[in-house]
Amino acid sequence: xxxxxxxxxxxxxxxxxxxxxxxxxxxxxxxxxxxxxxxxxxxxxxxxxxxxxxxxxxxxxxxxxxxxxxxxxxxxxxxxxxxxxxxxxxxxxxxxxxxxxxxxxxxxxxxxxxxxxxxxxxxxxxxxxxxxxxxxxxxxxxxxxxxxxxxxxxxxxxxxxxxxxxxxxxxxxxxxxxxxxxxxxxxxxxxxxxxxxxxxxxxxxxxxxxxxxxxxxxxxxxxxxxxxxxxxxxxxxxxxxxxxxxxxxxxxxxxxxxxxxxxxxxxxxxxxxxxxxxxxxxxxxxxxxxxxxxxxxxxxxxxxxxxxxxxxxxxxxxxxxxxxxxxxxxxxxxxxxxxxxxxxxxxxxxxxxxxxxxxxxxxxxxxxxxxxxxxxxxxxxxxxxxxxxxxxxxxxxxxxxxxxxxxxxxxxxxxxxxxxxxxxxxxxxxxxxxxxxxxxxxxxxxxxxxxxxxxxxxxxxxxxx
Numbered sequence: 385x386x387x388x389x390x391x392x393x394x395x396x397x398x399x400x401x402x403x404x405x406x407x408x409x410x411x412x413x414x415x416x417x418x419x420x421x422x423x424x425x426x427x428x429x430x431x432x433x434x435x436x437x438x439x440x441x442x443x444x445x446x447x448x449x450x451x452x453x454x455x456x457x458x459x460x461x462x463x464x465x466x467x468x469x470x471x472x473x474x475x476x477x478x479x480x481x482x483x484x485x486x487x488x489x490x491x492x493x494x495x496x497x498x499x500x501x502x503x504x505x506x507x508x509x510x511x512x513x514x515x516x517x518x519x520x521x522x523x524x525x526x527x528x529x530x531x532x533x534x535x536x537x538x539x540x541x542x543x544x545x546x547x548x549x550x551x552x553x554x555x556x557x558x559x560x561x562x563x564x565x566x567x568x569x570x571x572x573x574x575x576x577x578x579x580x581x582x583x584x585x586x587x588x589x590x591x592x593x594x595x596x597x598x599x600x601x602x603x604x605x606x607x608x609x610x611x612x613x614x615x616x617x618x619x620x621x622x623x624x625x626x627x628x629x630x631x632x633x634x635x636x637x638x639x640x641x642x643x644x645x646x647x648x649x650x651x652x653x654x655x656x657x658x659x660x661x662x663x664x665x666x667x668x669x670x671x672x673x674x675x676x677x678x679x680x681x682x683x684x685x686x687x688x689x690x691x692x693x694x695x696x697x698x699x700x701x702x703x704x705x706x707x708x709x710x711x712x713x714x715x716x717x718x719x720x721x722x723x724x725x726x727x728x729x730x731x732x733x734x735x736x737x738x739x740x741x742x743x744x745x746x747x748x749x750x751x752x753x754x755x756x757x758x759x760x761x762x763x764x765x766x767x768x769x770x771x772x773x774x775x776x777x778x779x780x781x782x783x784x785x786x787x788x789x790x791x792x793x794x795x796x797x798x799x800x801x802x803x804x805x806x807x808x809x810x811x812x813x814x815x816x817x818x819x820x821x822x823x824x825x826x827x828x829x830x831x832x833x834x835x836x837x838x839x840x841x842x843x844x845x846x847x848x849x
Contacts, residue, residue, distance in 0.1 A: 452535065
């Protein structure tokens with residue numbers, strides 16, 4: 385109907401405008417998130433393929449490799465979280481029309497990445513002693529150490545890749561990231577197969593082979609994005625290398641100021657999962673293997689809302705930089721709806737087909753795997769229940785990051801993940817005797833305790849704009 389004939393032409397025009405704005409925001413969000421989801425799923429599939437191949441070496445090797453990977457990525461992802469601050473800062477500058485500031489932001493992110501790499505290598509060298517001190521078996525410590533000694537070679541490249549990825553994401557250039565990661569997925573699978581089992585003329589290195597394959601792939605990933613950034617005309621205009629020769633300590637301070645709470649909340653969340661893995665190891669190899677299966681699947685589904693979290697950061701930051709308050713709120717809501725909706729579907733799949741999922745990791749017909757298989761089926765049921773909360777909390781964190789609100793979410797994380805989630809899980813697992821299932825009920829409780837207040841905070845902050 386023509387607006388001039390409608391009894392409420394102003395209302396009709398408003399509805400049409402809102403529909404147009406939401407549709408436009410959805411297209412922009414999907415344009416960032418879908419390629420990132422593809423890229424992140426490719427990275428998780430690298431870990432999945434590696435874990436599946438290590439599983440063919442036996443339960444002990446599978447447990448050691450999984451524990452090594454958990455410890456490695458705990459350190460790497462925390463450091464990557466600090467570098468993630470480059471993204472919202474670049475997006476704010478872009479939204480404000482201050483493109484000249486972008487090169488300096490990225491350059492100082494590179495300098496910070498170098499320092500973090502040195503710290504990370506030093507930390508990796510002390511993991512063996514830490515595992516021994518908390519009572520892990522000598523065989524598990526030795527095998528985990530072999531994995532970490534190999535994987536650490538890729539740490540500097542992993543940080544460099546993370547920096548370039550957040551830089552390109554802030555510019556809505558996420559398709560090259562996805563294409564590169566899909567190619568590297570195939571490369572990593574071939575290298576892992578060759579180095580674990582000694583194929584194609586390579587030595588059979590067992591769990592260490594998985595670490596070396598991952599390290600080599602990290603360098604290819606970093607090199608690919610560096611070549612892309614160095615050769616695209618629009619990106620060359622940011623003159624990142626030139627900015628490296630002109631230190632700007634306020635730019636570095638801005639990254640650290642915004643980034644340390646981001647790293648902090650990632651450290652809080654991942655350390656809870658890592659601590660849970662360590663406690664699962666104290667419950668026995670079967671419990672640890674079951675935990676690794678459940679956490680592997682949870683990590684796989686988590687990649688999609690994580691991509692929408694990054695998209696929310698970029699879209700909210702762009703709107704804030706351009707002083708468009710309504711657009712910032714709309715960006716967060718759209719990202720939230722997409723990510724949480726996806727996780728609801730994943731929860732249904734985990735409830736319907738847990739047996740098929742476990743069979744991807746362990747041979748269910750092998751009597752030696754009976755105990756870890758049974759435990760894994762129970763853990764996947766619990767994992768299904770917290771899918772929605774997991775998606776909600778990460779998207780809320782990303783949207784708040786776009787508002788440069790990172791310190792209060794850190795406080796929520798400390799209380800939710802540790803004081804509620806970890807303590808509750810420990811009580812359920814040990815004093816109350818639920819074992820590894822108790823640890824996972826604690827994880828579910830912690831995620832819910834973080835997701836709800838973070839979502840409410842974004843609603844309150846943007847409502848006051």
